[in-house]
Amino acid sequence: MAVTGTNQSPPALSATAHDGDDSLPVVLIHRFPTFTGSLFPSLPTHFRLLDLLTTDASNLQSATAILCVGPPPPVTPEFLDRFPSLKIVVCSSVGVDHVDLPECRRRGIVVTNAGSAFAEDVADYAVALLIDVLRRVSAADRYVRAGSWPVKGDYPLGSKVSGKRVGILGLGRIGSAIATRLAAFGCQIRYSSRKEKPSLPFAFYKTALDLAANSDVLIACCALTDETFHVINGEVMTVLGKRGVIINVGRGSLVDEKELVEFLLRGDLGGAGLDVFEDEPHVPKELFALDNVVLSPHSAVVTPESIGTLQDVVIGNLKAFFAGQPLISPVID
Amino acid sequence: MESIAVLMTKPIYSYLQAELEKRFKVLKLWEAQDGSRFLQDQNQIIRAVVSDGGTGLSPELMAALPKLEIVSSFSVGMDKIDLGKCKEKGIRVSNTPDVLTDDVADLAIGLTLAVLRKLPASDRYVRSGMWKKGDFKLGTKFSGKSVGIVGLGRIGQAIATRAEAFGCKISYHSRTPKPESSNYTYYPSVVDLAAHSDILVVACALTNETRHIINREVIDALGPRGVLVNIARGATVDEPELVSALVEGRLGGAGLDVFENEPNVPEQLIELDEKVVLAPHAGSGTEETRKGMADLVVGNLVAHFEGKELLTPVV
Numbered sequence: 001m002a003v004t005g006t007n008q009s010p011p012a013l014s015a016t017a018h019d020g021d022d023s024l025p026v027v028l029i030h031r032f033p034t035f036t037g038s039l040f041p042s043l044p045t046h047f048r049l050l051d052l053l054t055t056d057a058s059n060l061q062s063a064t065a066i067l068c069v070g071p072p073p074p075v076t077p078e079f080l081d082r083f084p085s086l087k088i089v090v091c092s093s094v095g096v097d098h099v100d101l102p103e104c105r106r107r108g109i110v111v112t113n114a115g116s117a118f119a120e121d122v123a124d125y126a127v128a129l130l131i132d133v134l135r136r137v138s139a140a141d142r143y144v145r146a147g148s149w150p151v152k153g154d155y156p157l158g159s160k161v162s163g164k165r166v167g168i169l170g171l172g173r174i175g176s177a178i179a180t181r182l183a184a185f186g187c188q189i190r191y192s193s194r195k196e197k198p199s200l201p202f203a204f205y206k207t208a209l210d211l212a213a214n215s216d217v218l219i220a221c222c223a224l225t226d227e228t229f230h231v232i233n234g235e236v237m238t239v240l241g242k243r244g245v246i247i248n249v250g251r252g253s254l255v256d257e258k259e260l261v262e263f264l265l266r267g268d269l270g271g272a273g274l275d276v277f278e279d280e281p282h283v284p285k286e287l288f289a290l291d292n293v294v295l296s297p298h299s300a301v302v303t304p305e306s307i308g309t310l311q312d313v314v315i316g317n318l319k320a321f322f323a324g325q326p327l328i329s330p331v332i333d
Numbered sequence: 334m335e336s337i338a339v340l341m342t343k344p345i346y347s348y349l350q351a352e353l354e355k356r357f358k359v360l361k362l363w364e365a366q367d368g369s370r371f372l373q374d375q376n377q378i379i380r381a382v383v384s385d386g387g388t389g390l391s392p393e394l395m396a397a398l399p400k401l402e403i404v405s406s407f408s409v410g411m412d413k414i415d416l417g418k419c420k421e422k423g424i425r426v427s428n429t430p431d432v433l434t435d436d437v438a439d440l441a442i443g444l445t446l447a448v449l450r451k452l453p454a455s456d457r458y459v460r461s462g463m464w465k466k467g468d469f470k471l472g473t474k475f476s477g478k479s480v481g482i483v484g485l486g487r488i489g490q491a492i493a494t495r496a497e498a499f500g501c502k503i504s505y506h507s508r509t510p511k512p513e514s515s516n517y518t519y520y521p522s523v524v525d526l527a528a529h530s531d532i533l534v535v536a537c538a539l540t541n542e543t544r545h546i547i548n549r550e551v552i553d554a555l556g557p558r559g560v561l562v563n564i565a566r567g568a569t570v571d572e573p574e575l576v577s578a579l580v581e582g583r584l585g586g587a588g589l590d591v592f593e594n595e596p597n598v599p600e601q602l603i604e605l606d607e608k609v610v611l612a613p614h615a616g617s618g619t620e621e622t623r624k625g626m627a628d629l630v631v632g633n634l635v636a637h638f639e640g641k642e643l644l645t646p647v648v
Contacts, residue, residue, distance in 0.1 A: 128447060131442065135439065135440055136615075137452065138447070138456045141611050154613060158619050159621070281465050299450070305477075
């Protein structure tokens, strides 16, 4: 999401309970000053929301719960030092790479994410990007709109989606949902993941390199960690080959973006569908001229339908926390 | 067989032409200075025609070729060939079913996703540098939506199988209900199908019965949040009605691979660049599939001239 600096006092969040009901449990809202989106409309019914950027310091001492909206600034040890009573960080995204998980664990702070609220939407989007790249849906749409069809004739042939060998990096909720969808296209699904999942009927490869050697398409949908940083690097791209396609709906830094651009410009990679980038909202300009690349502004996640589900997950996690019940979507490291 | 004269009505696909030239004497109608004169000169030797879905075999051409034995079409669609007349005259007709089923179904889903999730518009947004100024607007979810399919033939079924994997509820309309598809809801009326669908996909053959089967009534039933996807033939949809419904907001969106007057696309559809995704009749447009289609065209001709059963006969 776009983040631009501002030196004025942060714009107010809507739906923050100013005269909050004192009987409701307190939840601190953590955000960038530029995030002014309306919060989940049902939140103030259940909790007294205090905006970290504007609330009194006294409230920070006793607060036990923080809700991140945004994405927010990173949750670092220095940040956590401000909240001696903190017990839970509730995130409204699937990716929690902005949270120092080992530090939270050390302090006994539990972290929750969006769970499966977005899994279907992200999976749908990954499939959408794949079909678009292979069948040139966006490029052909441009072609027709430019008036080229009557003048230049048929659009050049694309590449068949059905039956392709699809390698999925990360077989969590999102990866599994992608696998189910593409299996119905007759794609041959294989995957790489931290742990093998023997109950699933897909071939497992220990490394991204082995996966790439046995795939026509790589779909990156795993968490961004120290281990997965630039997991799709030049070596993997070389092995994937000149007709290989990379789809990234995880985090920009799963892919070595500089290498990716070089490979695409040289024609050493068949194409790419990218929803995430290493330095959003900046996208390498060299990609703009390529018809075998589809670019999207980190939108895989969001549809109105999923925002409703996300609200349920956020409220569910907070209510469970305050009631001492099992959480809905704890992040287990 | 090299002496058998096969007429190609237009340049279709270089691989197809090359394969035909390996086996037959290929006459190219589009290279003739004077088409009718050319046909007059050659009409005693032309025994086969190779054409595509959009051109077919015109009545004039059929009349000009007294020795015509077979039309081998580089398409699955037969709407530009008078099949009844061919049968009457003993002219065989073959098409290219099955090899293109997957590609067309893939594109149907691809267009649906592109419309609902606003993919081409998002791509334009990023390429124009707009992302730095703010987020793009939301699309809508595909998974779990109701998909209505008009025509549950090979392609319609392949679309249904894919949509099911997204948790979509499948219903359909066809000439008669299909007992083997009892898990899908059958609607005898297209209007009712539209009324119960979020996304309506046209996948039927173009015949006298299905011309403009998607009319104003159907479009209104689909509604302001409904999406129409057409990978069949342009003429199955009343195009001016479709255009005004989209312009007026009575229909939510459309993904179109075919049009009533290809390669011309109504200007208003070009202007509606967020709710409409346009494709230049690319349903079977992959290297893999076109090669498969070409092999079938050639294979049918070879079978015919060897006195064997046609591979994929229509007549």
